[in-house]
Amino acid sequence: MTFHERGAQAERLRAIPLAAVLALCGAEPDRHDPSKWQTPAGVVSVAGAKFMNWNRGVGGGGAIDLVIHLHNLDFKAAVDWLGQHFGGQFPPPPPPPPSRLSLPPRDPAMLWRVQRYLVAQRGIAPDLVESVIRSGSLYADARANAVFLLSGPDGAPVGAELRGTTPQAWRGLAPGSRKDLGFFSFPADPLRTVVLCESAIDALSCFALAPGRRCLSTAGARPNPPWLRELIAQTPEVLCGFDADATGDHMASAMIALHPSVKRLRPTHHDWNDVLRSRP
Numbered sequence: 001m002t003f004h005e006r007g008a009q010a011e012r013l014r015a016i017p018l019a020a021v022l023a024l025c026g027a028e029p030d031r032h033d034p035s036k037w038q039t040p041a042g043v044v045s046v047a048g049a050k051f052m053n054w055n056r057g058v059g060g061g062g063a064i065d066l067v068i069h070l071h072n073l074d075f076k077a078a079v080d081w082l083g084q085h086f087g088g089q090f091p092p093p094p095p096p097p098p099s100r101l102s103l104p105p106r107d108p109a110m111l112w113r114v115q116r117y118l119v120a121q122r123g124i125a126p127d128l129v130e131s132v133i134r135s136g137s138l139y140a141d142a143r144a145n146a147v148f149l150l151s152g153p154d155g156a157p158v159g160a161e162l163r164g165t166t167p168q169a170w171r172g173l174a175p176g177s178r179k180d181l182g183f184f185s186f187p188a189d190p191l192r193t194v195v196l197c198e199s200a201i202d203a204l205s206c207f208a209l210a211p212g213r214r215c216l217s218t219a220g221a222r223p224n225p226p227w228l229r230e231l232i233a234q235t236p237e238v239l240c241g242f243d244a245d246a247t248g249d250h251m252a253s254a255m256i257a258l259h260p261s262v263k264r265l266r267p268t269h270h271d272w273n274d275v276l277r278s279r280p
Contacts, residue, residue, distance in 0.1 A: 009079065009083065010064060010075075010079050013063055013064060013079055013082040013083060013086070014049075014062035014063055014064050014065075015049070015062070015063070016063040016082060016086055016258075017063075017257045017258060018046045018049065018051055018063060018066055019037075019046065019253070019257035020086070020223065020253075020254045020257035020258050021063050021066050021067060021070075021082070021254075022037045022039065022044065022046070022066070022070075023223075023250050023251075023253030023254040023257055024085055024223065024250060024251070024254045025039065025067075025070050025071070026039075026040070026246070026250055027039040027044065027070075029253070030043075035047065039053075039070060040070075041053060041055070041056065041069065041070055042054065042055025042056055043055055044066075049061050049062055051065075051066055051069075053069065063082055064078050064079060064082065067081055067082060085223075086223075086224060086258075099175060099176040100176050101157070101158065101159060101174065101175070101176035101177065101178070102174060102175040102176050103147070103149075103157060103160055103174050104141035104142070104143075104145065104147055104160070104162070104174060105141060105142065106139045106140070106141065106147075107140055107141055107142040107144075108140070110140040110141065110142065110143075110144040111133070111139065111140040113140065113144040113165050114138070114139075114140040114144060114145075114146045114165055115129055115130075115133075116165075117146065117165035118146065118201070118204075122201055122205070122273055122276075122277070123205075123273070123276050123277040123279075124201075124204055124205065124208060124276070125208060128204060128207070128208055129204075131186075132186055132204065135186070135187075135188065136149070137149050137151070137184060137185075137186065137188070138200075141162075143164075144164075144165050144166065145162045145163060145164055145165065145170075146162070146163040146164075146165055146200075147160050147161075147162055147174070148160060148161040148162075148163070148184045148200035148201075148217070149184065150177060150178075150179055150181075150182045150183055150184050150217075150219065151182045151183070151184070151185070151188070152181050152182040153182070153227075155188075157182075158177070158178045158179075158181040158182040159173060159174055159176070159177025159178050159179055159181075159182065159219075160173065160174040160177060161173060161184060161199065161200045161217065161219055162174060163199075163200070163201060171199070173219065177219075179218070179219040179220070179225070180225060180226045180227070181226075181227070182227065183216045183217055183218060183219065183225075183227065184200040184203060184216060184217040184219070185203070185214060185215070185216035185217075186203060186204055186207050186214075186215060186216075187207075187214060189214070190214065190234065190235065191212070191213060191214040191235075192235070192236050192237060193212070193213045193214065193235070193236070193237040193238075193239065194213065194214045194215075194216060194231065194235045194237070194238050194239065195210070195213050195214070195215045195216070195239045195241040195265060196216060196217075196218055196238065196239065196240050196241055196242070196255075196262075197215055197216065197217050197218070197241050197242070197271075197272055198217065198218060198219075198220060198221050198242055198243055198248065198271065199217050199219070199220075199271075200217045200219075201273050202215075202217065202241070202243075202271050202272040202273055203215040203216055203217045203272075205271075205272040205273040205275065205276040206241055206272040208276055209272065209275060209276055213239075215241075221242045221243065221247050221248055221251035221252075222251065223251050223252075223254035223255040223258060224254075224255065224258050224259075228255075228259065229259070232259055232261060232262065237263070238259075238261065238262045238263070239262070239263050239264070239265035240252040240255050240256065240262050240263070240264050240265060241265045241266075241267065241272060243267065243270055243271045244266050244267045244268070244269065244270055244271070245270060248266075249266075252264050252266075
């Protein structure tokens with residue numbers, strides 16, 4: 001990256017909303033004053049692009065200064081940190097060409113094990129599991145992994161979430177998966193309300209609890225996947241249903257800071273599958 005390109009990137013990153021940075025850094029908003037945040041470095045007040053740490057008597061302006069202050073980084077390291085965490089909207093230097101997608105081959109003989117796992121262990125209704133299989137978004141591979149396809153805007157696969165169905169818990173992505181280009185969704189068709197979940201199993205569980213909503217997986221708690229802005233523009237109501245834990249809460253706060261129309265929908269248990277399985 002040239003010096004000029006580095007400077008242009010820094011200007012874009014500097015404009016990231018400070019609330020999104022604070023949320024991602026684990027800061028907690030004050031219950032009585034939304035302009036104040038509790039951070040490990042002390043109480044930080046935010047006014048637009050300016051911030052002030054009253055405990056230390058130090059302030060600054062812009063996201064880069066804030067990351068330098070909170071993480072004790074130099075300028076270059078702070079720019080790299082922001083580029084890594086907010087790459088969808090403020091791209092870092094071009095990454096190397098992605099590896100070619102390699103989806104595991106289908107093995108119909110193992111499908112019964114995937115069905116048994118989702119129904120018996122995950123509490124998902126057999127007819128819902130069957131519907132997802134018929135849609136082509138779920139199949140079994142030779143190792144009896146559940147393969148949940150991530151689809152791009154044209155419906156073509158861009159990756160897959162893999163979930164082990166053996167007693168030893170295992171999850172991952174198919175080699176070459178591009179979760180920045182698409183997602184797992186059920187149903188596939190647009191609906192008035194969309195709920196963003198952290199995994200395909202959570203998306204199915206959330207749909208089982210509220211069938212009138214389209215539930216999709218971000219394949220991990222991410223505050224700003226590249227496809228989110230267009231999804232928000234096309235959907236009247238987008239809810240962030242990330243897990244009820246520190247990571248889920250922080251990522252949800254960061255997402256809402258970047259996209260204020262998104263609302264938080266917090267599971268009453270750790271995740272939506274826990275909610276589903278807790279029902280009598």
